[in-house]
Amino acid sequence: MRRHGHGLVLGKFYPPHAGHHHLVRTARDRCEKLTVLVCAASVESVPLADRVAWIREVHPDVEVVGTVDDIPMDLNDAAVWDAHMAVFTAAVPERVDAVFTSESYGEELARRFGAESVLVDPARTLYPVSGTEVRADPARCWDFLEPPVRAALARRIVVLGAESTGTTTLALALADHYRRRGGVWARTRYVAEYGREFSEAKLAALRSRWPGAQWEDVTFTTDDFPLIAETQNAREEAAARAGSPVLFCDTDSFATTVWHERYIGGRNPxxxxxxxxxxxxLWLLTDHEQVAFEDDGLRDGEELRPWMTDRFRAELTRTGRTFIEVTGSRRERLDTAVAAVDALLATGPHFTAPLPERR
Structure with a gap:
């Protein structure tokens, strides 16, 4: 039975984790209405809008409000409390009947709202995780994160290159390499090139009308490429939500901009x-040198491979994307790529430090 009218959960959610979600669900079950107030400081590196969106997605049955709170916390300073309360009550002006927290300051926060204090798992026995721990090592805390947060924190690596330069082979090998690490890494995903699937469907549709059609008979329009790019993005997002802290993509929507040049000419905004x-x-550009051209029925541009390699390199450079070129044998390419990915993972997602808090 719900005991309270209007409940409040307040926090940074930097980023939200399983302990936060348990707190929200517990409060929701005990209140007729629940408001979750997300407080973000300007110095923090995860935007307020993202945190609000994540909480709304996971908890569609509560009201989620966001506010900027740039006041450092001092639990022993009444004036600091007053300043924080001015921010909180401006964001949530309605009467609050119960404040739900897992923190020692819950009693004082509730008193200042004129509400009942409800402590929920303050020892974190149900979900032994904290925002500090997630920020320090997201991979170790991966199972405590919901899909939208995983998608935001996953390191996404793109393998791209001209036709028949081993992009698919390398992307699949990388995914397999990291799956073999076990644990959370066993869920590492590979995202196939949607443009190829789209091309196969075009050729099949043409052959249904003209059985003798070949790849050179297929035509593209400029309107095909936004659809290819959007679908590639959507499939990547789905894979990042379900996968490990690293995701490997066989080309991406950025590569589609160059493929548009290849088939249509010019750019498509x-x-x-x-x-x-x-x-x-990180982008891994596969060089065309030392890789024999194989015509698999959907390729006809052997002579264009040097131009494509140059265009990818030029556009990656122009747009400021981080990339390396991989050359040599299949083994050498994989070793080079793994070293680059390991270096990326060692840095991890960067979180700026939150405002200091005195207790």
Whole structure:
């Protein structure tokens, strides 16, 4: 039975984890209405809008409000408490009947709201995790994170290159390499190139009308490429939500901008906007040298491979994307790529320190 009218959960959610979600669900079950107030400081590196969106997605049955709170906390200073309360009550002006926390300051916070204090698992026995621990080592805390947070924190690596330069082979080998590490890494995902699937469907549709059709008979329009880019992004997002702290992509929506040049000529602003909406962390450019061209029925551009390699290199450089080139044998390419990915993972997602707090 719900005992309270309007409940409040307040926190940074930097980032939200299983302990936060347990607190929210517990409060929701005990209140007629629940408000979750997300408080973010300007110095913190995860935007307030992202945290609000994550909480709303996981808890669609509560009201989620966000506010900027740039006041350092001092639990022993009444004036500091007053300043914080001015921020809190401006964001949540309605009467609050119960304040739910897992923190020692819960009693004072509730008193200042004129509400009942409800402590929920203050020892963190049900979910032994904290925001500090997640920020320090997201991979170790991966199972305490919900899909939208995993998608935001996963390091996304793109393998791209001209036709028949081993992009698929390398991307699959990388995914397999990291799966073999076991644990959370066993869930490492690979995202296939949607453009190839799209091309296969185009050729099949043409052959249904003209059985003798070949790849050179297939035509593309500029409108095909935004669809390819959007679908690639959506599949990456789904894989990042379900996978490990690293994701390997066989090309991406950025690569689609160059493929548009290859098949149509010129640029398509819609494709470029789509490419800019997703964050990747490292691009691996497969060189065409020392890789024999194989015509698998969907390729006809052996002579264009040097041009494609140059265009990828030029656009990666122009747009400021972090990339390395991989050359040599299959083994050498994999070793080079693994070293680059390991270096990326060693840095991890960077979180700026929250405001200091005195207790």
């Amino acid at each position: 819609l494709v470029e906007k789509t490419a800019d909406r997703v964050t990747h962390h």
